[in-house]
Amino acid sequence: MNLTPFIDGSYGITVLFLIGIFVLTLNRYRSAIKRLAAVEKR
Amino acid sequence: MTYYSDMSEKILSPDAPVLGRTGSWLHRFANPGRFLRLAQPALPWLAAFSIVLTVVGIVWGYAFAPADWEQGDAARIMYVHVPAAWVAMAGYAALAVCSFFSIVWRHPLADLAAEEIGPVGAGFTFVCLVSGALWGKPMWGAYWVWDARLTSVLVLFFLYLGHIALIRAFDNRSHGYRAAAILALVGAVNLPIIVFSVQWWNTLHQGNTISVTGGSKIYITMLYPLLIASLGFYMSFLTLVTARLCAAIMERKTRALLLAAAEREA
Numbered sequence: 001m002n003l004t005p006f007i008d009g010s011y012g013i014t015v016l017f018l019i020g021i022f023v024l025t026l027n028r029y030r031s032a033i034k035r036l037a038a039v040e041k042r
Numbered sequence: 043m044t045y046y047s048d049m050s051e052k053i054l055s056p057d058a059p060v061l062g063r064t065g066s067w068l069h070r071f072a073n074p075g076r077f078l079r080l081a082q083p084a085l086p087w088l089a090a091f092s093i094v095l096t097v098v099g100i101v102w103g104y105a106f107a108p109a110d111w112e113q114g115d116a117a118r119i120m121y122v123h124v125p126a127a128w129v130a131m132a133g134y135a136a137l138a139v140c141s142f143f144s145i146v147w148r149h150p151l152a153d154l155a156a157e158e159i160g161p162v163g164a165g166f167t168f169v170c171l172v173s174g175a176l177w178g179k180p181m182w183g184a185y186w187v188w189d190a191r192l193t194s195v196l197v198l199f200f201l202y203l204g205h206i207a208l209i210r211a212f213d214n215r216s217h218g219y220r221a222a223a224i225l226a227l228v229g230a231v232n233l234p235i236i237v238f239s240v241q242w243w244n245t246l247h248q249g250n251t252i253s254v255t256g257g258s259k260i261y262i263t264m265l266y267p268l269l270i271a272s273l274g275f276y277m278s279f280l281t282l283v284t285a286r287l288c289a290a291i292m293e294r295k296t297r298a299l300l301l302a303a304a305e306r307e308a
Binding site for chain 2: 017040
């Protein structure tokens, strides 16, 4: 397998972007659920 | 449930435009509560399909698709660059549609959707620009040239950034939504410029390889991974925007409940 394209950085940047935005979105989504549940419980 | 009644009051307030039959239908369909009920159970499935399709498409293109006869392995950048470019443009088209709904029917869900599409679309446009630059260096000998296609995609990136900034530029958020919606609609003129730039001007960027109407100039063993990666990117975009929209609705509902509780205590 030729690693040149990955070394060039395009795959690395894309994968990092996708993982990063998925993790950030998941965190925001989970915290929104938690905060709403906590407020509704009051 | 204060939030939803607020939304209804906003839509049905005297200064709101009169909703015709289409408006009423849209209002029912785009009800935030109904949206949450539909979207939340679908989210895990959307996320699973997005991840599987994206991983299969990228790994197939990276490791198993044939190298290009002229560009060699550098052409494999296509499997991330092209899907990111397509999603960047489709995202902006979705932004323009939401802005149209926002301006015509002043629907708050359209405003929220536009707000959440902006950062995701800007991210995919950034990936498109960076991967394109990394592809340009071995092929053209330069990371950047002021070519019509590259420049118009850079303008698209700035339009996304402008939209994000404009929403937050006013103390009254509804003014920000209105100004950003106008920017998004005016900026939509850039989409055909991006698509046809390679035909209207002599560009260093290659012409359109894939055509829905005519024959595609790409070998089938390269086309399949490209289409799967593209589908994965589209699904990822849909998943991210849906999740962010759900989160935004819940955050507003939380804020409304806290405000209502504070008013009761005061």
